Amino acid sequence: MTTILGGSRTPSASSAVASRRVADQLKTAILEGEFLPGSRIMQEELATRFGASRLPVREALRILQSDGLVTLRSNQGAWVTRLSMDECIEIYRIRERVEPMLIEDSMQRLTQEDLDLILRLADELDHTRDIGEYFRFDREFHLESYRAAQMGYLHSMVERMWNATQYYRSAYTRLVDHQGSRWILDAEHRLLADAIARNNVEDAKQLIETHIRRTRVTLADHPEIFDIEGQDGTTVRSSSM
Structure with a gap:
């Protein structure tokens, strides 16, 4: 449950909002062809592009993995999903x-x-x-x-x-x-x-x-x-x- 203190969101709630924002913007970019299938997704570049820290970017990539748009490889990174x-x-x-x-x-x-x-x-x-x-x-x-x-x-x-x-x-x-x-x-x-x-x-x-x-x-x-x-x-x- 989201907790509001002093009219502002807690850090965890703010991070969730940032993750959703990054996920939505990156999803649009992928669907519109900015990133081709098989493209390596660099978390540092995404953080700079979307004005977010690394944590929301990592969570956004997990969201997009569940959406079928991103493939995450353990200890290797993230790629736009590519199909044979x-x-x-x-x-x-x-x-x-x-x-x-x-x-x-x-x-x-x-x-x-x-x-x-x-x-x-x-x-x-x-x-x-x-x-x-x-x-x-x-x-x-x-x-x-x-x-x-x-x-x-x-x-x-x-x-x-x-x-x-x-x-x-x-x-x-x-x-x-x-x-x-x-x-x-x-x-x-x-x-x-x-x-x-x-x-x-x-x-x-x-x-x-x-x-x-x-x-x-x-x-x-x-x-x-x-x-x-x-x-x-x-x-x-x-x-x-």
Whole structure:
């Protein structure tokens, strides 16, 4: 329980707040591609960047490990989680089976406000040309469709798998965008949003399974996506860092 003395937080409570702040900011940086899979995460650099001491940074890394974004190695340090092609394909096979269950559970409880947001996000996906915005809208669209599910363990597992595969999903989207095939994704998003709005559970389950399988098959056909530069243990950053 948080103790307040003289209107201020105790040091332990303050450290927990700092850890959560660092975890949230680092999570955003990883999901937006600032740190590539396999990048070494230097705690000193994070402490300087986020204006925090080493203790909150270490706790933030533990939080992100539980989120599937960071891999901690005993006495070695922290890295952004990297997947082999086989590992990524395995996760996608699991997602094909479990996300239809999650969307079915969620659809029973979605409000009209939820439905309006899902339809609006599908429209944004259909019209945005900026690939960075597309990634954000895509993630929000799918996670919003699962938001009302009460299967807490499954919900956490699915979000963790989304986190671990974020880089590979974005690489897939860039690939199909370059090939001129993004219209297929847009059509699938519109059909899924329509099925959710009509409360047609079977259509929604089939569509999400097909949507995930299409990504899996394409990733399996492009092993070069998993050949990420800088996997020799050195720190890897994008040009925006």
